[in-house]
Amino acid sequence: MSKFNEGFISTMKSKGCTDEDAKAELEGYRSILKDEVDEMENDYEAGCDAAREAASYWDE
Numbered sequence: 001m002s003k004f005n006e007g008f009i010s011t012m013k014s015k016g017c018t019d020e021d022a023k024a025e026l027e028g029y030r031s032i033l034k035d036e037v038d039e040m041e042n043d044y045e046a047g048c049d050a051a052r053e054a055a056s057y058w059d060e
Contacts, residue, residue: 002047003041003042003043003047004037004041004042004044005026006047007044007046007048007049008022008025008026008047008048008050009022009026009047010047010048010051011048011051011052011055012025012026012051012055015051015055022051025051028054029051
């Protein structure tokens with residue numbers, strides 16, 4: 001698993017997602033931002049930041 005994916009899933013789980021839900025969120029996020037995510041595969045913190053951004057939409 002890439003560092004980006006690890007960071008994303010870890011952060012989503014810390015926000016209360018199950019492993020399965022975190023992976024589904026990641027899949028959705030990656031499908032929207034395909035090329036940008038590919039450039040960040042080895043960046044754990046970018047994955048964390050992406051998860052925080054994705055989770056911020058839950059409250060809207």
